[in-house]
Amino acid sequence: MTGGPPDEVRHHHPEGVVAEPTGDGLVLYLPFPESLHLLDPSAALVWQLADGRSPADVSSAVAGRFPGTPRLLEDVVRTLDDMVERGLLIDGRSL
Amino acid sequence: MRAVASDHVDDRDLLPVEGYRALGHWFQVDCDDPELADRIAGLLAPLRAAAREASCAPAPEQVRIGRGPDHVSFVAEHSALHLPSDGQVVDHLLWYVNSRAIDEVSSRGTGLHAAAFQREAVTLLCPAASGSGKSTLAAAMVRDGWTYLSDEAVEVDDRTGDLLPYPKPITLDPGAQHLFPEVQPITADTVSWYVDPQAWGERPAYSPSPPTAVVLPCFSAGSDLSIDDLPPGQAFMALAPTTFQFRRGPERNMRVLGRLVRGTPVFRLTYATLEQTREGMADILQGIPA
Numbered sequence: 001m002t003g004g005p006p007d008e009v010r011h012h013h014p015e016g017v018v019a020e021p022t023g024d025g026l027v028l029y030l031p032f033p034e035s036l037h038l039l040d041p042s043a044a045l046v047w048q049l050a051d052g053r054s055p056a057d058v059s060s061a062v063a064g065r066f067p068g069t070p071r072l073l074e075d076v077v078r079t080l081d082d083m084v085e086r087g088l089l090i091d092g093r094s095l
Numbered sequence: 096m097r098a099v100a101s102d103h104v105d106d107r108d109l110l111p112v113e114g115y116r117a118l119g120h121w122f123q124v125d126c127d128d129p130e131l132a133d134r135i136a137g138l139l140a141p142l143r144a145a146a147r148e149a150s151c152a153p154a155p156e157q158v159r160i161g162r163g164p165d166h167v168s169f170v171a172e173h174s175a176l177h178l179p180s181d182g183q184v185v186d187h188l189l190w191y192v193n194s195r196a197i198d199e200v201s202s203r204g205t206g207l208h209a210a211a212f213q214r215e216a217v218t219l220l221c222p223a224a225s226g227s228g229k230s231t232l233a234a235a236m237v238r239d240g241w242t243y244l245s246d247e248a249v250e251v252d253d254r255t256g257d258l259l260p261y262p263k264p265i266t267l268d269p270g271a272q273h274l275f276p277e278v279q280p281i282t283a284d285t286v287s288w289y290v291d292p293q294a295w296g297e298r299p300a301y302s303p304s305p306p307t308a309v310v311l312p313c314f315s316a317g318s319d320l321s322i323d324d325l326p327p328g329q330a331f332m333a334l335a336p337t338t339f340q341f342r343r344g345p346e347r348n349m350r351v352l353g354r355l356v357r358g359t360p361v362f363r364l365t366y367a368t369l370e371q372t373r374e375g376m377a378d379i380l381q382g383i384p385a
Contacts, residue, residue, distance in 0.1 A: 018345050020353035022327040027335075027353070029345045036335055038328045 010092035011050045011080055017088075019048075028088055037088060042066075046079045050089055055080055114155055115142040117196035118206060118250055118261045122156040124188070131160065131167070131181055134282070135188065138289055141243075141262035142192075156195070160184060182284030189264065189289060196261060197248055201340035205251045205351040208337045210312075211244035211258055212236045213301055217380065220249065220258060220306035220359075222337035228314045228372070231271040234290065235369055236376075238275070242301050243292035248339070251351050256305035256358070264289035274369055308383045309334070309361040312372065320371040322378055323363040330361035 018029040026044035028037045039047055045065065049058045058080070059073040066072070083089040114123050124139065126132035136143075158171040166177040167184045174191055178184050200206035209222035210229040219236075223229050233246035244260035252259055267275060267288040278294045292298070311325075311333055325333060331352050335341060341348050360383055364375045 018349045020331075020349040021357075022331050022353060023357045024326050025328040027328065027331050027349065029341075029349055031342070031345065034342055036332060038332050040328075 009080075010052060010054055011084065011089040012092060013047075013051045014087060014090050030087055033087075035087075037086065039088075043079060043083075046076055047083060047088060050080060050083070115139050115192075117142050117192050117263065118200040118248060118259070119203070120156070120192070120196045120199040121154075122158055122192065122195070124158045124160065126160040128160070128162040128167075131162070131184070134181070134185070135160070137291065138185065138189070138264050139192075140291060141264070141293075158188065158191070160188070180284055182282070185289065186285055186287075189266070193247060193263065196263075197339050200248065200250050201343050203344075205253060205344065205348050206248055206339040207251065207334070208247070208339065209249050210236075210246045211249045211260065211306070212241035213244065213299075213304065214241045217307045217383070218244075218258060218304045219376075220309045221312050222309065222334055223312050224337065226314075227312050228271075228366075229312065230266050230268070231274065231369060232312055232372055233265050233292075234267060234271070234275050234278075235373060237265070237292045237298070238295045239373070240298070242298040244301055251305075251355065252303075253347055253351055255303075256351075256354060257303040258306060259303075260301055262292065265292055266290075306355070306359055308379060309355065309359055310376070310379060311361070311363045313363055313365045314367070315365050316367055318365055318367045320367075320375050321363075321365045322375055323365075325361045325363055327356040327361070330356040333361070333363070 014030060016031040020027050025041055026039045026047065028039065030037070045062060046058060049061045055077045056073065059076040062076060063069065063072055080089060084091045114121065124135055126135055156172050161168045166179055167181060169176045169178055169184055169187055171191060176187065178187060197206060207222045208224060209220055210233045211218070211220050221229060221232060230246040233243060237243045243262055244258060245262060246265045247263055248261050250259040267290055269286065272288055278288065278290045280288055309330065334352050334355065338348050338352070362379050364372065364379070366372045366375055
């Protein structure tokens with residue numbers, strides 16, 4: 001967990017990241033350290049929505065695309081935490 | 096081997112061979128020995144055709160090869176050597192041209208470590224790392240009637256998606272030579288055989304095109320033939336490591352690969368024998384629209 005109430009945390013895309021849709025997801029290129037990451041469609045949606053939004057806002061936006069999904073906020077927070085750990089997102093508190 | 100001064104070759108003795116183009120790298124080879132000059136001209140002949148199509152190339156790099164009393168000198172922009180035999184000069188020249196071509200393409204475009212072929216309306220791109228059997232596959236495909244684009248590298252045009260060929264001689268290493276006895280070179284002074292693709296006869300000229308399909312050849316000793324249809328995301332991840340110097344142009348390379356996997360079927364062909372490769376290719380070709 002990134003810690004703190006989900007609505008207080010803001011994530012951002014890392015500098016220099018390049019995103020390219022593949023038709024069945026999204027590939028991210030990170031220059032430092034150089035790496036490629038393949039995201040499935042739902043993770044891609046979360047990543048795209050996460051730039052500057054709180055987890056609660058991301059979750060609301062995802063809910064608009066996938067209504068009725070149980071424990072959505074929990075899943076979104078877990079996904080965001082995983083992306084921060086992999087360097088795909090910057091936790092706003094660390095800026 | 097030892098370095099030599101660049102003025103070792105006497106300009107007055109030079110016989111101009113031709114101008115050549117290798118993935119945009121424009122060069123000329125001057126050799127003062129007529130016999131070796133003829134041999135080099137024959138090896139580089141497919142690149143000479145490409146060079147004639149280059150309308151506004153910058154000044155070509157000059158490669159000078161000179162016969163000494165007990166050595167042959169090789170002098171170029173990034174390499175100056177004394178070599179003990181013609182065979183080693185040929186080895187070094189082809190290695191040098193290859194490295195310069197790959198450096199050139201990766202500085203301004205998207206190049207893939209790949210073999211490629213065309214027949215009628217089908218263009219196949221076969222990216223793979225060294226040692227995956229690209230050259231063996233290339234020789235087999237050309238023998239079967241395909242037009243040769245490369246056994247080593249191609250550029251993907253950023254605007255059109257067309258493959259830009261690099262028709263260097265097909266390099267057959269010792270482990271594959273027994274499969275192609277009909278193209279054994281007359282002069283046996285190199286470890287690898289450098290085969291003119293026209294050794295199997297004339298083929299139609301390449302018609303620029305994006306690939307119809309991408310096939311990732313994967314040699315696996317003792318394995319059964321298998322063909323996996325890769326989803327686009329997985330295909331992207333498999334293709335990226337075959338891109339030369341990805342970090343030199345990540346935006347462009349991401350765009351080119353993204354377009355490639357969104358619009359082109361990508362297969363992984365696992366094989367243990369050349370016959371399995373041909374069988375697998377036939378299966379793949381049956382399943383793709385021409």
